[in-house]
Amino acid sequence: MSAFPRLKTGAVMQYPASRTVEHATRVHRFVDGGEQRYRERGVPLRRWVIRLDRLDEAELQSLQEFFVQAQGRAGTFSFLDPWDDVTYDNCSLEDDDLTVEVSGEMRGRTELRVRENRS
Amino acid sequence: MLYFPQLANGAGGQFPIKRRAVRRTLVNTCVDGTTVKLADAGASSVEWELGLTGLTVEEWGRLAALLAAVEGRRAGFTFLDPTDNLLVWSEDLSQAAWVKEAGVELTPGMADPLGTARATRIANTGGTTLTLQQTLAAPGGYQYCFSLWARSAAAGDLWLFRSSGAGTVRKEFRTLRAWSRLVHSSKIQDASETVSFGLEVNAGQTAEVFGLQVEAQPGASMYKKTASRGGVYAEAFFQDDVLTLTSEGAGENSGIVRVRARVQG
Numbered sequence: 001m002s003a004f005p006r007l008k009t010g011a012v013m014q015y016p017a018s019r020t021v022e023h024a025t026r027v028h029r030f031v032d033g034g035e036q037r038y039r040e041r042g043v044p045l046r047r048w049v050i051r052l053d054r055l056d057e058a059e060l061q062s063l064q065e066f067f068v069q070a071q072g073r074a075g076t077f078s079f080l081d082p083w084d085d086v087t088y089d090n091c092s093l094e095d096d097d098l099t100v101e102v103s104g105e106m107r108g109r110t111e112l113r114v115r116e117n118r119s
Numbered sequence: 120m121l122y123f124p125q126l127a128n129g130a131g132g133q134f135p136i137k138r139r140a141v142r143r144t145l146v147n148t149c150v151d152g153t154t155v156k157l158a159d160a161g162a163s164s165v166e167w168e169l170g171l172t173g174l175t176v177e178e179w180g181r182l183a184a185l186l187a188a189v190e191g192r193r194a195g196f197t198f199l200d201p202t203d204n205l206l207v208w209s210e211d212l213s214q215a216a217w218v219k220e221a222g223v224e225l226t227p228g229m230a231d232p233l234g235t236a237r238a239t240r241i242a243n244t245g246g247t248t249l250t251l252q253q254t255l256a257a258p259g260g261y262q263y264c265f266s267l268w269a270r271s272a273a274a275g276d277l278w279l280f281r282s283s284g285a286g287t288v289r290k291e292f293r294t295l296r297a298w299s300r301l302v303h304s305s306k307i308q309d310a311s312e313t314v315s316f317g318l319e320v321n322a323g324q325t326a327e328v329f330g331l332q333v334e335a336q337p338g339a340s341m342y343k344k345t346a347s348r349g350g351v352y353a354e355a356f357f358q359d360d361v362l363t364l365t366s367e368g369a370g371e372n373s374g375i376v377r378v379r380a381r382v383q384g
Binding site for chain 2: 024040041045056057058061064065067068071072073074075092096097098099100101102103104107117118119
């Protein structure tokens with residue numbers, strides 16, 4: 001399985017970076033005010049927003065190759081979460097498009113959104 | 120054939136450039152959160168947004184003429200990606216896209232200047248100078264920069280050439296033990312619809328090469344590896360029917376051009 005590419009520095013993400021943990025809870029509310037709540041998924045799913053700036057052409061190329069190999073959100077890969085240093089093996093991109101903007105030498109920018117898949 | 124024009128300085132674009140790769144995935148999300156996905160490769164495309172400033176009337180006129188010729192979004196033209204390597208199989212010289220003369224022997228998997236093992240050893244086992252080249256379906260009269268890294272165990276000579284209908288422009292380089300990046304930039308007056316890039320190896324000589332790259336611009340930028348897909352898009356389209364020019368003075372014209380091409384193969 002392929003892994004999400006690292007920058008030349010070895011980092012996966014730059015500031016500002018976002019991580020969300022999503023639970024799926026179903027709530028039934030009854031006429032008498034009572035509620036019944038239950039999990040729709042056994043485990044929460046994680047999402048990361050990776051905003052990358054000041055990338056050089058090789059780093060941009062690596063990310064674009066990764067996107068093409070993953071075929072957008074169709075493919076799966078492993079992602080190392082820098083917050084907890086855990087590798088999540090079953091992840092996908094959330095989008096079918098990847099925009100890179102180059103505003104000068106060593107000044108590339110892009111943004112990717114990664115989600116953990118339900119196994 | 121219609122081609123997206125180069126600027127007067129030979130560049131294919133200016134900063135900032137936005138490039139958007141688009142894929143389509145069919146996704147079936149089940150109630151428990153699991154998903155079934157199918158990639159739709161036929162719907163793949165690339166989009167560029169070129170911010171152009173400081174253009175002369177002639178430069179803008181060439182863009183407007185292309186828009187008129189293709190009638191806005193209706194018809195296609197050839198677009199050379201200003202952010203990519205125009206060659207295909209930049210690291211696999213055994214592919215059919217690379218035409219080598221009999222007597223040229225290739226050994227892949229050699230150490231390269233990036234610290235990996237992606238270089239190729241080229242040996243001329245014949246008795247005369249032999250070539251290895253790739254032909255692109257791109258205009259013969261554009262400015263191109265052909266670059267690669269090379270070295271040889273013993274000092275030797277390596278020729279880089281660019282060839283099209285109007286002739287061949289060759290440049291000789293000295294190869295040494297250490298890697299050096301060889302850059303051959305050229306432009307000729309030529310109306311051909313194909314252009315070839317390659318290297319000539321003298322009889323009995325051996326050289327290691329890596330990072331073969333062609334760009335439609337005067338100088339070499341950072342190397343980009345390619346496989347079956349290079350930066351030549353034979354059927355690109357304007358994304359707009361309108362081209363808006365903003366003039367801020369003589370020779371100070373600007374505008375944004377958006378181009379889209381399907382990715383096939």
